Amino acid sequence: MDPIRNPYSPGAGAPPPELVGRDPILEQARVLLGRTLKKRPEKSLLLTGLRGVGKTVLLNAIEREARTAGYRTISVEAHEDKPLGPLIAPHLRLALYDLDRVAGAGDKVKRGLRVLRSFIGGLKVTYADVEVGLDIDPERGSADSGDLEVDLPNLFVAVGEAADERRSAVALLIDELQYFTERELGALIMAMHRLQQRQLPFVLLGAGLPILPGLAGESKSYAERLFNFPDVGALSKTDAEKALRDPAKAAGAVFEPEALREIYRLTRGYPYFIQEWGYQSWNQAPTRHISLSVVRKATPTVIERLDQNFFRVRFDRLTPSEKRFLRAMAELGPDAHRTSDIADTLGVKVTSLGPVRAKLIRKGMVYSPAHGDMAFTVPLFDEFMRRAMPDISFPLIQRFGVIPLFLF
Secondary structure, three states: OOHHHOOOOOOOOOOOOOOOOOHHHHHHHHHHHHHHHOOOOOOEEEEEOOOOOOHHHHHHHHHHHHHHOOEEEEEEEOEOOEOHHHHHHHHHHHHHHHHHOOOOOOOHHHHHHHHHHHHHHHHOOOOHHHHHHOOOOOOOOOOOOOOHHHHHHHHHHHHHHHHHHOOOEEEEEEEOHHHOOHHHHHHHHHHHHHHHHOOOOEEEEEEEOOOHHHHHHHHOOOHHHHEEOOEOOOOOHHHHHHHHHHHHHHOOOEEOHHHHHHHHHHHOOOHHHHHHHHHHHHHHOOOOEEOHHHHHHHHHHHHHHHHHHHHHHHHOOOOHHHHHHHHHHHHHOOOOEEHHHHHHHHOOOHHHHHHHHHHHHHOOOEEOOOOOEEEEOOOOHHHHHHHHOOOOOOHHHHHHOOOOHHHO
16 A cells, blocks of 8 residues: 555654553643642652553653643653753753743742752753853852752752742653663652642653662652652553554555454554554555455564664664573563573573673663563563574583683
């Protein structure tokens, strides 16, 4: 069929043609935004889930809802190599400038800009764009200590007070939260705690891997009382089929039941993969009826695209020792596995895996769903690892009982 009319959208953060199975989370966000505007306490939301389940899509949908409700929105993505302070400062500056254009008495916005100027000075980093954009004297003694856990709460309160004075609100949306350090995450939690105590119109809507609730709890024990952690998982069979069937129907095509069942089996209900199979099946279909044979014909193309564009970019960031760790996990299957079983597969002592395990967690490749267990953060990654590293003989391990140091 005509690829230009293809309704499916496989891409990072690309909105699907049919956002199904997420109504409870969107309702939680709607309630949070509405109650905050009325100065009624409500927990902020931190979405958790594996790669490819649509967390970014949900954040984007919530951002649109927030704007409709009258919020000033700030949307950022955390990075492994960029600290929280420099990441967020320019966005807060823009939010304050935006609030300054709103009619209203008082000088809270000007004070917010002065506090932001102090905060930037306290960061002790070079950030020319922010410095140039704030031609204003700092407010001495406010958010300028250089201690993020002290300064960030003071800065957020100043921004919240500015929004409150302008009868507006601020929604901060942060993707990939797991990349922040424990201290940065702690400062963010403390800042939200201060805002809630003062009932200021400033909410946090974040997203991260399944390790996020544990990281938040380790950073600040009261995090569970400040946030809800909705789990964004795979779609049910009914929702997965709806995500394929309804867009096709709207475009004048039909998925046959056997084709829908096969795609659900292949994708296990993960939204990103559903979009890939829908996209390629549409392009492969000679008529408006997408059959099981069409899906099977499209599958090799889908797998090749996933290997090149979704899996390979993560695989190429790994060291040889990390690849072997993940290959051993893949040999055990797609579910969570005991670290001791991974060590047995590799033929090493479990204590020797600690450094590699920690690096893989930091890179967001694995997480621990329970003490002593390890699981992939990327769905279907076990299948990719078996394709990428088909030889699992470990001949040196079997011969000598150890992994030579050059492999690590």
